[in-house]
Amino acid sequence: MTVRFQIMRDPRFHLLHQVTQRFSDGPESEEYRLARAGFVLEDTLRKKSEVYPGMLLAAHPEPDMGNLYCPVRGVVSEINERYIVIAAKPPQMDDPVMPTVDLSALEGQELLNGLKNMGVDTRFLSQNKELLIVNALNPEPGITWAEPMLATHVRNLRSGLALLQRICRAKRVVIALPEGMNVAYEGMEVVHIVPEYPNSLDPLVVRAVTKKENPPDVGIVGIHTLWGLGRVVVTGMPLTETVVTLGSRNHTGNYLIKNGTRVCDLIAHANIRANKGDTVVVGGPLRGQSISLLARGLDRNTTGLFIVEADTIPPLDGDVQCCNCGACSLVCPARLSPEMLSRYAEFARYDKCVKEHIDACMECGLCGYVCLARRPVLQYIRLAKHKLALDKRAIR
Amino acid sequence: MQHTLLAVSAPPFWHCGRTIWKSNMTFLLALLPAVVMAGINWGIPALRVMALSVSTAVAAEALGTRLTGRPLRVDNFDAALIGLLFSFMLPSAAPWWLVMFGSAICILIGKIAFGGLGASPLCPPVVGWAALFISWPLLMDPNTAELSTSFIDPLVRLKYFGMTAVQDMNWTDLLLGRQIGGLGASQTAALLMGGLFLCARGVIRWEIPCNFLIGVAATAAAFHLARPELYASPLFHLLTGTTLFGAFFLATCMSCSPNREIPMILYGLAGGVLVVLIRNLGMYADGVPFAILLINLLMPQLEMIRPKPFGGR
Ligand code: SF4
Ligand code: SF4
Numbered sequence: 001m002t003v004r005f006q007i008m009r010d011p012r013f014h015l016l017h018q019v020t021q022r023f024s025d026g027p028e029s030e031e032y033r034l035a036r037a038g039f040v041l042e043d044t045l046r047k048k049s050e051v052y053p054g055m056l057l058a059a060h061p062e063p064d065m066g067n068l069y070c071p072v073r074g075v076v077s078e079i080n081e082r083y084i085v086i087a088a089k090p091p092q093m094d095d096p097v098m099p100t101v102d103l104s105a106l107e108g109q110e111l112l113n114g115l116k117n118m119g120v121d122t123r124f125l126s127q128n129k130e131l132l133i134v135n136a137l138n139p140e141p142g143i144t145w146a147e148p149m150l151a152t153h154v155r156n157l158r159s160g161l162a163l164l165q166r167i168c169r170a171k172r173v174v175i176a177l178p179e180g181m182n183v184a185y186e187g188m189e190v191v192h193i194v195p196e197y198p199n200s201l202d203p204l205v206v207r208a209v210t211k212k213e214n215p216p217d218v219g220i221v222g223i224h225t226l227w228g229l230g231r232v233v234v235t236g237m238p239l240t241e242t243v244v245t246l247g248s249r250n251h252t253g254n255y256l257i258k259n260g261t262r263v264c265d266l267i268a269h270a271n272i273r274a275n276k277g278d279t280v281v282v283g284g285p286l287r288g289q290s291i292s293l294l295a296r297g298l299d300r301n302t303t304g305l306f307i308v309e310a311d312t313i314p315p316l317d318g319d320v321q322c323c324n325c326g327a328c329s330l331v332c333p334a335r336l337s338p339e340m341l342s343r344y345a346e347f348a349r350y351d352k353c354v355k356e357h358i359d360a361c362m363e364c365g366l367c368g369y370v371c372l373a374r375r376p377v378l379q380y381i382r383l384a385k386h387k388l389a390l391d392k393r394a395i396r
Numbered sequence: 397m398q399h400t401l402l403a404v405s406a407p408p409f410w411h412c413g414r415t416i417w418k419s420n421m422t423f424l425l426a427l428l429p430a431v432v433m434a435g436i437n438w439g440i441p442a443l444r445v446m447a448l449s450v451s452t453a454v455a456a457e458a459l460g461t462r463l464t465g466r467p468l469r470v471d472n473f474d475a476a477l478i479g480l481l482f483s484f485m486l487p488s489a490a491p492w493w494l495v496m497f498g499s500a501i502c503i504l505i506g507k508i509a510f511g512g513l514g515a516s517p518l519c520p521p522v523v524g525w526a527a528l529f530i531s532w533p534l535l536m537d538p539n540t541a542e543l544s545t546s547f548i549d550p551l552v553r554l555k556y557f558g559m560t561a562v563q564d565m566n567w568t569d570l571l572l573g574r575q576i577g578g579l580g581a582s583q584t585a586a587l588l589m590g591g592l593f594l595c596a597r598g599v600i601r602w603e604i605p606c607n608f609l610i611g612v613a614a615t616a617a618a619f620h621l622a623r624p625e626l627y628a629s630p631l632f633h634l635l636t637g638t639t640l641f642g643a644f645f646l647a648t649c650m651s652c653s654p655n656r657e658i659p660m661i662l663y664g665l666a667g668g669v670l671v672v673l674i675r676n677l678g679m680y681a682d683g684v685p686f687a688i689l690l691i692n693l694l695m696p697q698l699e700m701i702r703p704k705p706f707g708g709r
Contacts, residue, residue, distance in 0.1 A: 010412060141410070203706065214707030279403045286408040294400055310403060313411040319467070323416055323514035326601070326655020334706035357705035365408040372416050373514075379406035 026257030033297030100236030126219020140284030160230030453479025484580030591644025611668015
């Protein structure tokens with residue numbers, strides 16, 4: 001990729017933060033909100049049901065998506081069309097204890113089913129590859145959990161990798177570490193990656209390791225996923241926690257939160273305020289989604305939560321024309337022409353997007369980051385991808 | 397706190413901070429030295445032409461956006477910039493109606509007719525210039541329009557009086573804009589400063605001016621080496637007429653220049669080569685605006701040279 005020093009000199013894109021502080025515990029809230037979209041509720045689950053940590057609340061109909069488990073001791077206070085709301089209460093002496101599960105005897109499909117029953121999504125786990133790459137970089141600017149995770153959660157990560165290897169059976173495992181970080185993962189082949197975004201994106205890490213673009217038979221896994229797998233092995237309990245980076249202008253910290261933790265509880269816990277007009281982002285600041293309600297619960301795939309204060313970036317302008325400055329095609333790591341993709345999407349010419357190789361887009365968000373006209377370039381591309389996927393499904 | 401009203405938006409939520417407004421302001425800032433030099437060299441008439449052109453352009457933009465039913469965005473200074481760039485190519489003695497007419501053409505035909513910002517296939521200021529140059533060649537030719545000056549027009553001298561007439565050019569005069577030419581386009585040193593500033597700020601892509609100038613220098617050198625008694629040196633071509641202005645401010649026009657490496661290099665080189673070909677072999681003394689229109693037309697073809705997408709075969 002051409003380095004455009006004038007465009008890409010944002011120091012925030014450096015992915016090595018020298019963060020060594022261990023993860024803080026998330027808040028012990030009064031209320032948890034678990035998103036229920038896509039899940040089938042257990043028959044016995046009602047309002048006022050007593051729930052316990054690790055209890056099955058809802059199953060996912062897809063065989064390769066994890067089920068939904070209860071993160072805390074509490075009572076179901078509400079079930080609406082979006083959430084199962086749980087009011088937490090202190091554990092009692094006579095609470096039933098969920099049995100721990102040992103996955104070590106399982107293999108193949110049984111193991112995958114076992115993981116599903118531990119609340120793990122197995123759809124994106126690499127299976128039967130020649131080479132398995134562990135992507136140990138912070139995935140996105142702003143996110144800082146990778147270094148402390150690598151340094152202090154060694155057992156978790158190793159257990160996760162051992163488990164994944166039973167599914168992946170790769171002949172060779174390589175760990176991609178950021179250049180400038182030395183952790184000893186003995187017995188593992190290490191490749192160093194220049195820690196600048198977008199180098200942390202999976203396809204680019206694969207290229208850095210194999211020197212090929214999209215080679216077959218190569219699997220890649222991020223350490224966030226690996227951490228989750230390891231957690232299941234180490235605790236023997238379903239996965240009901242996740243690690244998130246919480247960032248605002250003046251604060252950044254990593255938290256180990258229970259699934260369903262509400263955004264407002266987490267930011268209050270960290271002593272941050274979200275003010276009127278701020279944007280709150282779930283995920284990373286370049287690729288995440290902005291939310292409208294602070295009472296929203298964070299789900300198990302959350303990796304970050306960011307408060308973007310009002311007036312820190314020029315406002316987005318959805319109708320503005322592309323001024324053809326070309327910045328987006330100069331930074332696009334997939335060598336696409338985002339200005340054309342976004343224009344075709346704007347005018348619903350999704351067929352043209354296919355001709356412009358929209359499927360090669362890695363959704364890095366850089367096109368929107370550099371856009372002079374403040375067009376929602378990435379959003380247009382995602383819209384086109386979504387429409388194309390719908391079409392494809394309709395044909396099938 | 398649960399009910400705080402949040403602003404919902406689309407990713408990315410970080411931004412590099414560069415906007416059209418900022419880029420145009422930087423552009424105007426880069427033109428400032430040349431504006432000052434034009435004022436010094438040509439006096440009040442030059443300032444009058446520039447002011448008139450800028451205000452006409454803004455008014456034309458307002459009219460045009462109303463006619464086409466598009467939202468008015470003069471606050472991004474794009475129209476003002478086009479107006480100023482256009483005025484740089486006029487003689488300071490241009491009559492008021494010529495300035496207004498040309499400036500309106502730049503905006504209405506060069507920009508609005510093609511769909512506004514970012515959609516023009518031809519560099520808007522050059523469109524206005526070309527329309528006037530074809531219609532009123534005498535009024536547009538600085539050499540015939542500027543009668544009350546002691547400056548000389550090096551390019552016209554070269555064309556009609558041959559190499560001997562430009563043998564003892566004073567380079568300092570050329571650099572300081574003491575030559576007949578477009579009122580701003582001939583402020584060589586000031587434009588060079590502004591252009592380099594724009595490159596450093598990333599407002600224009602340096603590959604284009606750089607290769608444009610290489611094209612000029614290399615072609616001029618080839619001619620000069622073959623027939624030194626007939627053709628002027630590369631430096632002469634770089635410092636006279638509209639060369640530097642064209643390279644930094646016209647050829648780099650966002651909507652009509654390519655934006656990938658190889659196309660940018662070819663585009664710049666082609667422009668530079670054409671300039672000298674037109675000057676040395678063609679009928680016009682200064683070939684820059686025509687060269688720029690020609691490479692603008694070449695742009696879609698050049699854009700077809702592009703890398704395969706990631707993972708593509
Ligand atoms: S998000 Fe934009 S810049 Fe990133 S790969 Fe896709 S098109 Fe290219
Ligand atoms: S960065 Fe924005 S304005 Fe520039 S070419 Fe891309 S889409 Fe157009």
